[in-house]
Amino acid sequence: MEKKDYKEIVNRHKPTESRVANAITSFLVGGLMGVISVFLTELYSYLFEIPTKDATTFMIVTLIFVACLFTALGFFDKWVNFAKCGLIIPITGFAHSIMSAGLEFKKEGLIYGVGSNMFKLAGSVIVLGIASAAFFGAIRFLIFGGV
Amino acid sequence: MTYLNSFLFVGLICLIGQIILDNTKLTAGHITSIFVVIGALLDTFNIYDMIINFVxxxxxxxxxxxxxxxxxxxxxxxxxxxxxxxLMGMFDLTAAGIVSAVFFSFILLLIFNPKD
Structure with a gap:
């Protein structure tokens, strides 16, 4: 087979992905996550009669639990493939990366599989977050005097 | 109003992430890490607090x-x-998120097996 023919066939079978469609999808899904978060926060704030700031923590824990559960049940991967950054950038992406790394390495056992690989994907976020927060925190505290 | 602000803000952040993901060679891991650093940088100058108050x-x-x-x-x-x-207070506010993610994942991993 000619190289040119081969390329043509490959191109024909490559999934067509429009960048515009991707951008719109992630904007809408991300926005929906924002709306859900406000709804949950107001719900918890009303149900438990706590200030909004405390209800936010409840909301984040809920989103993390739902993301972990749906990943374990197997259909969150498809959602992430569809919505991409719409679900990766919100806190659900953090939970999803921990859960899917854990599921992937479960067959290697609970200690060397799950225990050592759980943060394989999410570890970069935590390490860079702590390093940058310590650096910027020191700057803010020493130069701007805290607050 | 809070609903609309949240919709636009979270949507906008996701949109920026998606544009970076589609048009550069960076992966999702790069983008989330960069966004965390940006979040820390914005809070150094109190900008993120203003965003939270507004959104x-x-x-x-x-x-x-x-x-x-x-x-x-x-x-x-x-x-x-x-x-x-x-050094001591770094995890004061994020502890709930990290601990719940690890705890829920571990419990669910004991129950569920990977599909396919």
Missing amino acids: GPGAMVPITSFGHSLIHGAIAKANEMGVIGI
Whole structure:
């Protein structure tokens, strides 16, 4: 087979992905996550009669639990493939990366599989977050005097 | 109004992430890490607090708020204890997120097996 023919066939079978469609999808899904978060926060704030700031923590824990559960049940991967950054950038992406790394390495056992690989994907976020927060925190505290 | 602000803010952050993901060679891991650093940087100058005041709970959802919460806990503790507080208070606000993610994942991993 000619190289040119081969390329043509490959191109024909490559999934067509429009960048515009991707951008719109992630904007809408991300926005929906924002709306859900406000709804949950107001719900918890009303149900438990706590200030909004405390209800936010409840909301984040809920989103993390739902993301972990749906990943374990197997259909969150498809959602992430569809919505991409719409679900990766919100806190659900953090939970999803921990859960899917854990599921992937479960067959290697609970200690060397799950225990050592759980943060394989999410570890970069935590390490860079702590390093940058310590650096910027020191700057803010020493130069701007805290607050 | 809070609903609309949250919709636009979270949507916008996701849109920026998606544009970077589609048009550069960076992967999702790069983007989330960069966004956390940006969140920490914005909070150094109190900008992220203004965003949270304006947008509401929605601003806590994107991963940028993780960087904000790390630095916020650190500064709050540093105001009490001095410089060592930066090391002690780092996880004060993010602990709930990290602990719940690890705990729920571990419990669910004991119950569920990977599909295919």
